[in-house]
Amino acid sequence: MRRSILTGLALCVTVILAIAAVPAYAKDKKPKQGELNGTVRSISKDSSTIIVRKGNADRQIVYSANTKFVKGTQRNSIASSIDELKDGWYVHCWGNFDGIKLIADRCRLREEQQTTQP
Numbered sequence: 001m002r003r004s005i006l007t008g009l010a011l012c013v014t015v016i017l018a019i020a021a022v023p024a025y026a027k028d029k030k031p032k033q034g035e036l037n038g039t040v041r042s043i044s045k046d047s048s049t050i051i052v053r054k055g056n057a058d059r060q061i062v063y064s065a066n067t068k069f070v071k072g073t074q075r076n077s078i079a080s081s082i083d084e085l086k087d088g089w090y091v092h093c094w095g096n097f098d099g100i101k102l103i104a105d106r107c108r109l110r111e112e113q114q115t116t117q118p
Contacts, residue, residue, distance in 0.1 A: 031096035031103075036061055039113070040089050045082065052091060060101045061093050068106040077108065085109050 036059055038052030050061040063082060071080035085091065093107040 031098070033095070034097050034102065035092065035094045036102040037090070037092035040085060040087050040091055042087060043082070043085055050085070050091060050093075061091070061095075061104050061107070062098075062101055063093075063104045063107065067095075067104045069109060070106070071109045073110070074108070080109055 036052065036054065038054035038059060041051045041053050041058055043050050048063050050063065051058050052061060053059075067082075069080040069082060069085075070077040071084060072078055090110045090113040091107055092110075093102055093104040095102050095104040095106070097103070
């Protein structure tokens with residue numbers, strides 16, 4: 001009888017400690033970094049968003065005044081701005097995900113997607 005009481009007490013303490021540790025873990029969680037690319041479907045300067053077509057789905061990229069824009073390729077790029085981006089262009093952005101939206105830190109703009117030839 002005494003053994004089962006101690007075992008039950010130890011189990012309860014373990015569960016309480018595990019539950020208390022979950023919020024501490026959630027606070028330390030960093031935003032998920034990532035990238036998103038695709039063909040521009042629409043640009044909304046009022047809400048600072050770019051809608052891109054990725055496969056069969058539309059995805060949203062949010063930019064701000066701090067987002068750096070460049071035009072061209074990785075090897076040959078020049079400073080740019082959101083004003084140069086047009087529907088139908090290809091954009092590749094890096095930043096942090098907020099749910100399924102990408103909050104962009106930097107974006108590369110191109111008139112068309114360039115693929116590597118074998």
